[in-house]
Amino acid sequence: MTxxxxxxxxxxxxxxxxxxxxxxxxxxxxxxxxxxxxxLLELLIHLVPMVMGILMSFRELTQFFIRDWSRAPWTxxxxxxxxxxxxxxxxxxxxxxxxxxxxxxxxxxxxxxxxGTAAAVFMQENFRGRGFLRALFLVxxxxxxxxAVITWAFMFQRDNGLVNHVIHDQLGLGGAEHTFWLLGDNxxxxxxxxxxxxxxxxxxLIVMAALQNVPKELYEAAALDGAGIWQxxxxxxxxxxxxxxQVLILVLFLWTFNDFNTPFVLFGKSAxxxxxxxxxxxxQSSFVTWNFGTGSAMSVLLxxxxxxxxxxxxxxxxxxxxxxxx
Amino acid sequence: xxxxxxxxxxxxxxxxxxxATACGGGSADSGGASNTAPKELTYWASNQGPDIAADQATLxxxxxxxxxQTGIKVKLEVVPWSDLLNRILAATASGQGPDxxxxxxxxxxxxxxxxxxxxxxxxxxxAIGGKDRxxxxxxxxxxxxxxxxxxxxxxxxxYALYYNKKMFRDAGVEKPPATWDEMVTIGxxxxxxxxxxxxxxxxxxxxxxxxxFVFSKQHGAEFFDGAGKPTFDSPGNVDAVKQYVDLMxxxxxxxxxNAEYDKNQSLQDFANGKTAMVLWQSAxxxxxxxxxxxxxWGVAPAPVPAGGTPGAGKNTNSMVAGINMAVFKNTxxxxxxxxFVKFMTSDEEQKVLxxxxxxIPPVKAAQTDGAFATDDLTVLRDTLGTxxxxxxxxxxxxxxxxxxxxxxxxxxxxxAAGNPVTTESVKAKLTxxxxxxxx
Numbered sequence: 234m235t236x237x238x239x240x241x242x243x244x245x246x247x248x249x250x251x252x253x254x255x256x257x258x259x260x261x262x263x264x265x266x267x268x269x270x271x272x273l274l275e276l277l278i279h280l281v282p283m284v285m286g287i288l289m290s291f292r293e294l295t296q297f298f299i300r301d302w303s304r305a306p307w308t309x310x311x312x313x314x315x316x317x318x319x320x321x322x323x324x325x326x327x328x329x330x331x332x333x334x335x336x337x338x339x340x341x342x343x344x345x346x347x348x349g350t351a352a353a354v355f356m357q358e359n360f361r362g363r364g365f366l367r368a369l370f371l372v373x374x375x376x377x378x379x380x381a382v383i384t385w386a387f388m389f390q391r392d393n394g395l396v397n398h399v400i401h402d403q404l405g406l407g408g409a410e411h412t413f414w415l416l417g418d419n420x421x422x423x424x425x426x427x428x429x430x431x432x433x434x435x436x437x438l439i440v441m442a443a444l445q446n447v448p449k450e451l452y453e454a455a456a457l458d459g460a461g462i463w464q465x466x467x468x469x470x471x472x473x474x475x476x477x478x479q480v481l482i483l484v485l486f487l488w489t490f491n492d493f494n495t496p497f498v499l500f501g502k503s504a505x506x507x508x509x510x511x512x513x514x515x516x517q518s519s520f521v522t523w524n525f526g527t528g529s530a531m532s533v534l535l536x537x538x539x540x541x542x543x544x545x546x547x548x549x550x551x552x553x554x555x556x557x558x559x
Numbered sequence: 560x561x562x563x564x565x566x567x568x569x570x571x572x573x574x575x576x577x578x579a580t581a582c583g584g585g586s587a588d589s590g591g592a593s594n595t596a597p598k599e600l601t602y603w604a605s606n607q608g609p610d611i612a613a614d615q616a617t618l619x620x621x622x623x624x625x626x627x628q629t630g631i632k633v634k635l636e637v638v639p640w641s642d643l644l645n646r647i648l649a650a651t652a653s654g655q656g657p658d659x660x661x662x663x664x665x666x667x668x669x670x671x672x673x674x675x676x677x678x679x680x681x682x683x684x685x686a687i688g689g690k691d692r693x694x695x696x697x698x699x700x701x702x703x704x705x706x707x708x709x710x711x712x713x714x715x716x717x718y719a720l721y722y723n724k725k726m727f728r729d730a731g732v733e734k735p736p737a738t739w740d741e742m743v744t745i746g747x748x749x750x751x752x753x754x755x756x757x758x759x760x761x762x763x764x765x766x767x768x769x770x771x772f773v774f775s776k777q778h779g780a781e782f783f784d785g786a787g788k789p790t791f792d793s794p795g796n797v798d799a800v801k802q803y804v805d806l807m808x809x810x811x812x813x814x815x816x817n818a819e820y821d822k823n824q825s826l827q828d829f830a831n832g833k834t835a836m837v838l839w840q841s842a843x844x845x846x847x848x849x850x851x852x853x854x855x856w857g858v859a860p861a862p863v864p865a866g867g868t869p870g871a872g873k874n875t876n877s878m879v880a881g882i883n884m885a886v887f888k889n890t891x892x893x894x895x896x897x898x899f900v901k902f903m904t905s906d907e908e909q910k911v912l913x914x915x916x917x918x919i920p921p922v923k924a925a926q927t928d929g930a931f932a933t934d935d936l937t938v939l940r941d942t943l944g945t946x947x948x949x950x951x952x953x954x955x956x957x958x959x960x961x962x963x964x965x966x967x968x969x970x971x972x973x974x975a976a977g978n979p980v981t982t983e984s985v986k987a988k989l990t991x992x993x994x995x996x997x998x
Contacts, residue, residue, distance in 0.1 A: 296672045296954060299652050322994040390815040415819045416762075416972040501821055503764060503965045505972065522647060522958040523669070524993070 249274065275285045284538075290529035299525065323518075327531060329506070330514040334490060337425060342485045344429045346478070349436025351445055354470060356437075367441075374434035382498035389414035389499075400442060415500065428495055432488070433505040436481060441476035445515035479550040486546075487539065511535060565741055592677065592886075592893035596768045601657040603646070606911050607714065607916045609848050611637045617915045625902045631895045644957070649971070650887070651675040658890040659899055662710055664700040664881045665765075665950045671702045671709035672954035676884040677896075687711065687901040697921035700879045700949035704968035709884035711900055712921035714913055716840040717942040718769065718877035719935075720859045726754070726835040727857075735836070735859040739802070742862050746812030749835045757806060758825030758837040761818035764964025769878050770838065770862050771967055772950055774810045775797035776875040777864050782959060789996045791963055792989040800967060801985045808974035818968075818975035829856075840880045841917045858935045860942055869946035877947040881921065890897040919943055955996060962992035 289302060290312050349444035352370055356363060373381065388395040397411045414423040449467050460468065471478075493512040496504050502521050504513050515535065516555040519528025564751065602622075608614045614637040622633045632705060636657070638646055644666065650656030651673050662670055670676055677683065679701070685688045690698065697712035722735045730749050736742040746756030760766040775782060780795025807813035817825060826842060828834045830849030838861055839845075847857060860869045860877040869876045884903060887895045902908060909925035919940050920926050950956060951998065966988040974980050 296669055296957070297674075300647065300654070300673050302652070322991055325874070326995075389821055390816075392814075392855065411816075413819065413972075413975060417976050435998050501762065503762075503961065503968065520648065521961045523648075524958075 252264050255521075286529050287533055289526055290533050294524075294526035294529070297521045301404055301525075308526070312526045313534070314528055316530050316534060323527065326509075327511075327514065330509045331438045333421070333507065333509055334511040337395060337421065337428070338486060338489045340425055341428045341432060342482060342487045344425075345432040345485055345489075346482060348429065348433040349438075350440050350474075352433075352437045353440035354466060356441060357444055370437055371434050373430050374438070378431070378494045378529065379429065382427060382495055385423075385430075386415065386499050389423050391415070392550050416505055418507045419501065420505040424499060424508045424510075426491065427458070427499060428489060431495065432485060436485065439477060439481045440474055443474040447473040483543065483546055487543070490539065491535075573753070587967075592888060592890050592896075594894055595891040597892055597895055598630065599632045599634065600659060600890075600892055600899055601636070602899070603643075603657045603660040604635060604637045604662070605643055605661040606637055606639045606881070607918075609844065611639065612737040617912070621903075621908060621911065624766040625899060628902070629895070631892070631898065632877060633899065636766050637964075654889055656887045656889075658892055658896045659884065659886055661713065661882050662880065662885050664697075664710070664712065664751060664883045665956055666707050667701050667883060668703045668952040669957040670885070671706065675888055676709040677803050677888045677890075677893075678709060680707045683897065685696045686897040687904055692904070692922050692924065694921050694926075694943065696879045696943060696947055696949060697881060700881065700952065701883050703952045703954070708762050710885040711904060712881060713884040713903060713922040714882045714916055714918040715943055716918050717939045717947045718773070718838055718840050718861050718880070719938045719942060720836060721829065721839055721842050721846070722836045722857050722859065723829065723832060723834075724855060724857050726832060730835075735774040737859070738865045739862050740865045743806075743810045743812065744777055745804075746810060750812050754832070755814040755817075755828075755834045756812035756836060758820075758829055758834040759807070759813045759817045759971070760820045760823070760825055761807075761975070762821035762967065762968050763962055765819075767964040767967035767971075768950070768960045769880070771796075771800050771839065771963060772878050773861070773875060774803050774947075776948055777873050777875055779801075781951070782963065783953050783955075787953050787955075789955070789959070789993045791966075791993040791996075797982060797986045797989060799984060800963075800970065800989065801980065804967065804974055804980050804985070807971060808980040810945075815975035815977075821856055833858050840877075841919075841939065844917045858938045860938055860946070863946075869942065871946065871948075875946055875948045877942045879947045879949040880941065881918070958996055962995050964987070 253533075270505050289305075290438065291307060291309060292298075292302065292305040293308045293311070294302050294305040315321065316327055319328045356367060387393075389404060391397060391411050391413050394414070400406050401411055413419055447469065451473075452465055455465050455469060491512055492510065493516065496508060496510045496513045499509060499515070500513075502513075502517060504510065515528050515531045518531060519525050569829050589809075604614060604618055606614055608617060615635065618637075618821050622635055626632050627910075639774055640663075643663070647656070647660065647662065647666075647670065651670075656675070671678075679690075693712050694715065697710060701708035701710045701712060720735055726749065727733075727735070732748060736745045742757070749756040759770075767810055770786075772782065775796050778795040778799040780799060782789065782791055782796060784790050807815060807817070814828075817828075823845065825834065825837055825838070826845050827849055829837045830846055830851045843853075847853070847983055863869050863874045863876050867874040886893075886900065890896050904922055905913070906922060906924045909920040909922045910930065911930045913920045913925070914930050917936075918930075919936060921929060925931075926940060931937075951959065953959070970980055970985060970988055973984070
């Protein structure tokens with residue numbers, strides 16, 4: 234590994250020397266040349282499929298044309314009309330799924346962030362068993378998603394699941410009649426619990442890393458000035474990790490909004506209405522009912538929405554810093 | 560040195576570009592079969608046995624035998640059910656599929672519509688010994704009516720009523736119900752003390768469709784009219800679906816917990832003595848895998864409406880279940896593929912394979928073998944021969960399964976929650992399902 238790097242660096246130096254000899258233009262071009270392979274790969278891996286997806290969204294792409302989708306009839310904005318017309322079942326269901334996803338994302342991100350931050354602040358103290366707890370907290374993050382979620386699915390089973398066994402049989406709560414977790418309205422909460430369980434360790438990890446950089450002297454000085462623990466958290470901890478939090482929340486938002494694995498493993502290809510997240514909904518439109526065109530249109534709409542939210546969020550969160558810089 | 564690296568970069572980039580374009584259009588694909596690779600075949604087998612290793616053990620020796628006979632090496636891949644349809648779609652879109660593959664017979668028309676499968680015209684059927692060798696109902700589930708089939712039947716199955724003999728004895732019930740009225744009376748006798756009469760898989764869309772289809776037939780209804788238009792919410796279908804869900808909602812002979820079942824949990828409940836009956840296709844191997852012994856259970860034809868005996872039309876009591884074998888149109892070994900299908904559907908292989916899988920051979924000559932004359936298999940065979948009907952053979956079959964299967968799933972969820980299931984609520988769900996079909 235080391236030898237390769239040294240060799241690479243040597244070659245770079247030689248290249249650079251040669252470039253310096255042959256004029257400014259080529260030197261200016263060098264960074265771009267070095268970026269070119271990455272750019273090409275980016276183009277292939279992300280842009281080409283994206284453009285194909287956009288093209289597909291303007292066609293009536295069903296099983297009749299999947300073998301050669303370039304022959305599928307061009308239908309203009311029909312797929313988009315269908316997706317956004319809330320007076321027809323497809324649009325109505327999409328809107329429902331979109332609103333469910335918004336609420337779900339909001340709750341999940343808020344809880345993940347809160348739990349992660351609380352645990353990270355708690356872990357700043359030095360105490361016996363801290364290392365062990367820290368490792369324990371990261372377990373959900375380290376487990377393979379499929380295995381973890383399928384275990385949750387078993388635990389949420391009505392008749393044989395652990396959750397009902399504890400709530401009804403051991404604690405005697407909620408009456409003798411077992412609760413359904415994977416059907417009806419409760420499925421939303423079941424999904425939320427799994428999502429938060431899976432997501433908060435990431436928030437914990439990131440906030441903990443950010444807190445390592447806060448100088449201890451700040452706390453000592455604050456303590457000398459008579460600031461209590463809450464004041465320290467509010468005035469020192471939170472502002473110090475502000476920039477990290479902005480990225481953290483954005484990433485959690487994007488991941489949660491697009492999460493496919495959790496609902497798919499928990500509910501299969503047709504989720505209950507209360508837990509019909511948009512990723513599953515689009516998957517179903519595309520790959521279960523074989524309306525690939527409509528599915529593409531929904532994906533494009535989702536992409537636009539996420540772009541808009543991300544841009545708005547970045548604008549709002551960086552404005553403060555730009556003002557400060559100016 | 561630098562030049563070679565640049566060349567390598569260009570080569571890799573153009574290879575990636577080529578791959579990307581190949582995945583996309585597929586318009587360069589001529590769509591015709593050829594014989595450019597006559598010595599090998601790739602075969603996707605659906606997972607039939609308890610697990611993938613079991614399938615490899617069953618098929619391995621047979622594929623060896625085929626290789627000895629013809630010199631053609633078959634590369635086997637056993638694909639789990641949950642992945643199969645998506646894998647086939649991906650192969651269809653990219654043109655990079657196997658040469659020969661298994662498909663669920665209810666998908667025949669949907670996959671036929673993609674145009675990726677080799678049509679079984681008279682010439683192709685001649686190459687494997689003729690169409691007449693197969694049972695008619697099995698051929699009926701191999702493609703749309705009036706078109707050359709898109710596949711050839713390989714294993715056939717049908718629904719039967721499996722019942723736990725001990726639970727029946729304990730409850731003083733002498734024989735299994737033959738009609739739905741008897742099912743309800745007997746069922747209410749059996750449903751007590753935490754035990755239930757009948758198992759269901761309320762969250763399993765395919766299973767929901769199979770039952771809804773049979774009930775629909777019994778009500779003299781159809782899910783698609785002659786022109787192929789969906790008629791999901793016709794009065795007959797509403798009554799049919801309501802009758803099925805009412806087994807939980809009104810008659811209370813299906814446990815509410817079954818509403819969330821979709822991983823064959825009802826078979827485990829049956830094996831553990833928690834439910835007394837299940838409607839299932841070729842379940843013997845599953846029961847044994849769950850710890851039951853031969854003789855613990857009995858098999859009877861699935862119930863029909865009052866006063867009838869299983870037969871065609873309103874006395875239909877099963878869908879034609881099974882696996883078909885198809886050839887990808889753009890195979891580069893068309894002769895070998897035909898030889899392989901001929902081998903797999905030969906009288907001898909049909910006996911070997913269907914014996915291993917507990918299914919019925921769709922090939923008439925193989926059905927007469929003594930191995931298929933057990934009590935279990937006789938019921939399944941008679942059902943297939945006289946009282947089973949293929950699911951609607953329309954290109955939208957796959958959508959139909961999702962739309963109506965989901966409607967039934969939601970109705971079961973309502974019933975499980977103790978909410979009333981009425982004619983209106985059933986109709987509303989089916990109307991919604993139908994609207995999703997017509998865009």
